[in-house]
Every structure is written in C-alpha cells, then in structure tokens.
Amino acid sequence: MSKIVFLDVDGTLIDYSAHCPASAKEAVDKARANGHKVYICTGCSKAEIEQRELPELDGMIGGNGAYVEDAGEVVMHQGLSREDVKRIVDWCNERQLGFYLEANSGMYANHYMKEQGPAVMFRYGTGKGADEMTAKEAAANFVNSFIYAEGEDLYRDDVNKISFILSDYQDHLDSKTEFPDLIANTWGGKGELALFGDLGPAGITKKKAIEVLLDHLNADQKDTISFGDAKIDLSMFELCAYNVAMGNGGVEIKEAADYITDDVNENGLYNAFEYLNLF
Template sequence: MGKIIFIDVDGTLLDYENKLPASADIAIKEARKNGHHVYIWNIGLDGMIGGNGSYVKDKDTVVMYQLITLEQCKHIVDWCHSRNLEFYLESNNGLFTSKNFEEKGNPVIKVYCQRKGKENASEQTVCTVFSEMIYGGELYRDDCNKVSFILNSYQDHLDSIKEFPDLKPGTWGGADEIALFGDLGVKGIDKAHAIDELLKYLGASLEDTFAFGDAKVDIPMLEYCNVGVAVNSGGDEIKAMADYVTDDVDKDGIYKAFVHFGLIDDVLNLC
C-alpha cells in the first residue's frame, strides 16, 4: 500500500467558489496512479469521511457511522428556533437549511471569505459557497451528522455547551469571540478518530499518512497524521502547528505539496 492522504474540501481542495483547480485534480489522479490512496472529506474516491468524522467509508464499505439521534436533532432545531438562530443540518443526504438561513447568512459569508483572504469576498453569497443547500426540507431528521448555526453572539456558543452536554459543541469562521458559526456534533468524534478507525480497518500504518486542511476543525487530523499540511490561506492556528504550509488552494497549493513530498512528479513544471 502506498501513502494514505486525507484532504479537507472547503478552502483546502476547493476554493471558496467551490471550484477544483485543475492542478489539484491532476495531483490527485497522479497520486492514485502512483499507488497512493486519497480520502476526501464528503467526496468519494478511494473512500470518504463526513460529518467531521462521524461517517467513514472505504470504497463501498461503511467502516463507521455515528449519528446525532432524532431526539437530539429535534432538541437542536427547537433550541435554534427559540433563539432566532439560523442553521443547517449536515447529512449524507444533503444540507438542510432553516427558512431564513440564506438571508441571514449572506453578510456572514462575505466576512468569512474576507477572513480567508478571498479576493472577491464581497461577491460571495450562501448560494455560491453552499450551492448544494436544500431549502424547505424536513428538519427533524434521523440522518444528521452535524448542525451548524450562525452566531448572534459568542454567548450562543457558550450557552450551547450547557444546553447540549450530550453533544460536542464547537465554533468556526474565526477564533473564540470572533467566531461566525457554532456547531454541534456527535460527542467523542473528530477527524482524528475517524482516521484511526479507517487505519484499523485497512491494517495501515500511521507512518504512511498525510493530512491537508485549512481550519481549526482540521487540527486534530493534522496532529494525528504523520505529516500535517496547512494551506497558506488557512487560519493562523492551523498554520502554526502544521509540519508544512503550502500555497493557497487557487495557487496550486495541493499540487505543489504533493510534489514537495514526492507523492507525484512535477508534470506541470510548477515547482
């Protein structure tokens, strides 16, 4: 078995317009030709991992699947509605959003993209960043991996910790008090745990692993894998702890890192 590569999607593999750079596509195809295995969050190739680590699949085999229960989901939805928090539910069947998420989310998405250094951040909307969202769907669900909600204030996150002791609260879109979103996931689950479960299933060695990410939520997998790579447009926290920082996603960062670590040859002469 070759190396095992784990790649986050938003901001790492895809840019903030959900576009896959041609160089990244070539890098992945060349790496797989060279016998390496590529696992992308929420996208199936050799397999996929979803819900921040609650769902693990290798080819056609589901290795692990841990969900927020229907009762927990109802609790979250009702709590968000009671506090006028707009939210979306992440499941393997799609992203199901609250009624006013787009209206409330558009200015927040612009700030999020500005913080990521996106050149046309002022033009970004919920539709451009989350084009796959489903409006008007059932919100009391038994297939939910994670819930994200727009923070009216950081106090919403602090209150979620007290309200949901049976779940794992977090934030994203900014560090601590400047966070834009809160989220709630399955307790005891993160990306590192998912990778550990997959490696056990594969009988693979941790020494052969690479992880690529850009956000705080990716830090556990970068810490766990043998080599952790952050993209330059990522947050300061993840770049500080990464083993290697590569270029932005839209500046051929994935391709350049693959070449740097000898996973592929420089067929494009970019390095």
C-alpha cells in the same frame, strides 16, 4: 512506500468560493496513479460533497468524523439521534438563528437560514480572500442548495451534525452549556473568526475517524499524511505521521505543521504533493 493522504476540503482541496484548482485535481490524480490513496476528511456531509466538482478519490470522512466511506463502502456512520436534533432545532429556532442539518441525504435548513445565510456566507468568502462578485455568487449557490423545511420535518434521524449562524460568539458559548453531551465547534471567517457554530455527537473527531479507516484498511499510521487549514484539522495532525498546513491556514494549524505549503489558489496542494514525492 504507498501513502494514505487525508485532505481537508474547504481552504485545502477547494478554495473558499468552492472552486477546486486544476492543479489540485492534477495532484490528486497523479498521486493516485502512483499508488497512493487519497481521502477527504471534512466537516461537510456527503450531500454537500456531491455538489462539489472534486477529483476522483478513494473515499471520504465527513461530518468531522461522523461518516467514513472507503471505495463506496460505508465503514462507519454515527450521527445525532432524532432527540438530539429536535433539541438543537428548537434551541436555534427560539434564538432565531439560521441553521442547516448536515445529512448524507441532503442539507435541511430553517427559514432563518434563507434570510441570514447570504450575508454571512458573503462575509465568509470575502474574509477568506474572494472578490465581492465571486463571494456573492458562492453565497447564493450555497444558500440555494438547501432543502427548506419547518416544524417536525426538521426532526430527523439521519443527521451527522448541525451548523448554525452565530449572532454573537455568546451563542457558541451557550451551546456548550446547553448541550454538554455533544461536541461544539466554530468555523467561518478569516483566520479562526467564528461565523458559525456546530454541534455533533460526542466522541466524533477527524482523528477517531482516521483510526477507524486505518483499521478497516489494515494500514499503518506511519504511512499517513494530512493536509488542513484550520483549528478543526488539529485532531488529524495529532494522529498522522506527517502534517501539512496550507499557506492560507490559521496560526494554530501552521504552528502544528511539519511543513507549510502555499495558498490553496497558488498551487498549494500541488506544490506540497511534489515536495513530498507523491508523484
């Protein structure tokens, strides 16, 4: 029976320096050649994904569920309104927080991001196990990938969600109070340490997006498998029939998993695909 596989990206399909292990690419290629469908299900926007060297896929879910694509066809796209974006941009700028707007057309950042981003992304990489040189290079590449803008040029109507640097965890708590009509998450460091907050449209989750895609495919939930490494992936686990946590994943995702595979850089994806007889 053919399966539909959903892969988180960072820490699952690629490592924390944005490198996709050769074994992971091989696993995806073999599974698809064997008749299974493989989609990524990520917090990243399409613009960010297009900068990654990933294997060929059947489609993607991006923005933590705001965007759904199958074989090049847009199935769903529900982002933030221009008014919501303006509110968040102004709030972050008032607090002098670096942020970037995650749109399918590109990643648009303020100048605080240029100043604060390298140190935070270096901390992200080293906290996830990258050596200092690799983490520094990955941080520079990440920050240099942004389109920097100011003022009204940041008030856009094509944004899936917005990530912002946390000067303190209180910034995340304040964002939940300031924007009760939106979904507030955190992401970042080792385990579930919060380095970034993010804000997205209400009602958008990875779980909801998978439901939309399965309906589009006329597929059955019983044929689904998901892979993740962080708390944000728990909504995938709520829906999918079988769930795999990466060895480098956090405690919560491991506790919710049906199977725990190896680290992303220790052939974790390949080993799990083999264990599940996907090829």
